[in-house]
């Protein structure tokens with residue numbers, strides 16, 4: 001769906017209805033006023049025709065051309081009157097003035113009245129022409145350019161009939177008035193342009209008002225929206241300027257600023273508590289490793305020493321008993337005890353190694369990985385191949401990094417046994433620039449689709465914790481050919497530079 005801005009909505013909601021309303025009103029008023037003007041002219045024409053008919057009654061009766069001429073001339077002085085014609089009862093033209101059929105009124109007034117041609121043929125022709133335009137039965141006619149009014153000249157006659165006075169009307173003739181629409185049309189046109197100018201002014205004022213509204217409403221909203229976008233992108237330093245004139249927007253800006261400040265504070269508290277947790281976890285792991293090493297040392301020094309002494313005594317005892325009497329029945333028991341002692345010694349050594357493989361301290365990470373891979377293969381039957389390419393590396397891992405990488409490898413192997421169903425494991429340790437990279441890949445089932453670390457699973461969480469403590473990265477990804485690849489990338493620590501490789 002297409003989205004529109006507030007500015008566009010403001011245009012649609014203010015200018016468009018206003019435009020429609022203004023144009024509608026203009027058309028309505030122009031139409032009304034035009035009708036009024038038309039009506040005015042028609043009424044005035046009727047009045048003039050009526051006055052002329054009454055005043056020319058005597059002139060027609062007496063066929064007084066001079067009187068009729070003066071009357072016609074007087075009528076022609078009236079505004080909009082462009083022609084006058086007076087007919088007798090036989091519809092013959094008695095007098096005509098003005099531009100009945102010509103265009104220029106002044107020329108006719110001057111010439112027509114002075115040079116009236118009284119010849120019968122011309123008069124008949126004029127009457128014929130007029131009767132083509134004017135319906136003699138209808139008082140008002142219009143040919144578009146002019147308005148023609150036909151007014152009969154009526155005289156009242158009173159007759160005595162059966163001793164009763166009876167009034168009767170008698171048409172003595174008629175007057176025809178030709179009114180010009182020209183001035184009315186000019187007035188209409190003036191009115192139309194005046195109204196159009198008013199509408200245009202209204203629209204301009206509305207546009208300016210919209211601009212002002214837009215500046216006060218939509219501009220702050222745009223700023224708010226941009227600020228929210230910046231906040232959403234994590235820029236919590238963003239603050240909205242609160243100088244808006246609209247109360248609600250001001251409250252909104254205030255709310256956004258408070259919310260951002262609060263978020264900033266909460267996030268910084270969260271970060272500091274997260275850092276504390278990291279530190280605690282690192283410390284616990286360190287303490288655990290130290291304890292394991294100390295327990296391994298204690299077992300080795302005390303139990304291992306005692307067991308060795310016991311073994312030596314046992315060997316001495318066996319030798320003595322064999323020398324004195326080979327058939328001594330106690331000899332078998334002592335030999336069995338000596339074998340048990342061997343088993344205990346082996347188990348003790350295994351415990352010590354599990355607690356802290358001495359090979360890690362003695363020969364470094366590469367040797368420890370290879371040894372652990374070999375042990376794993378022996379124990380599980382899963383083929384495990386470890387390759388270390390750290391030659392030419394001028395950096396060395398510190399103790400914590402070595403232990404952490406080794407523990408990650410151990411947890412990966414445990415997971416492979418428990419979850420993967422793999423038949424082969426490949427381990428690789430190499431360096432790229434100032435990074436050490438450990439990858440452990442198996443050919444098992446890989447992580448389930450949409451895998452998320454369960455709250456009860458601590459193996460992967462622990463691996464991640466160890467890596468993050470050392471500012472490294474860990475990535476669990478399923479291989480295209482099947483199986484899981486655990487990839488750990490650790491930066492070498494600067495203080496270890498110039499030392500020998502692992």
Ligand SMILES: Nc1ncnc2c1ncn2[C@@H]1O[C@H](COP(=O)(O)OP(=O)(O)OP(=O)(O)O)[C@@H](O)[C@H]1O
Nearest residue numbers: 415416419420444446447456457458459460461484
């Ligand atoms: N190599 C692997 N192949 C297939 N799935 C694996 C592999 N390693 C881990 N997983 C999956 O990841 C899940 C989480 O492993 P993680 O080591 O975090 O927990 P866990 O082994 O289930 O329990 P623990 O907390 O005892 O380690 C496992 O339950 C398993 O589904």
Ligand SMILES: [Mg+2]
Nearest residue numbers: 414415459460
């Ligand atoms: Mg696990």
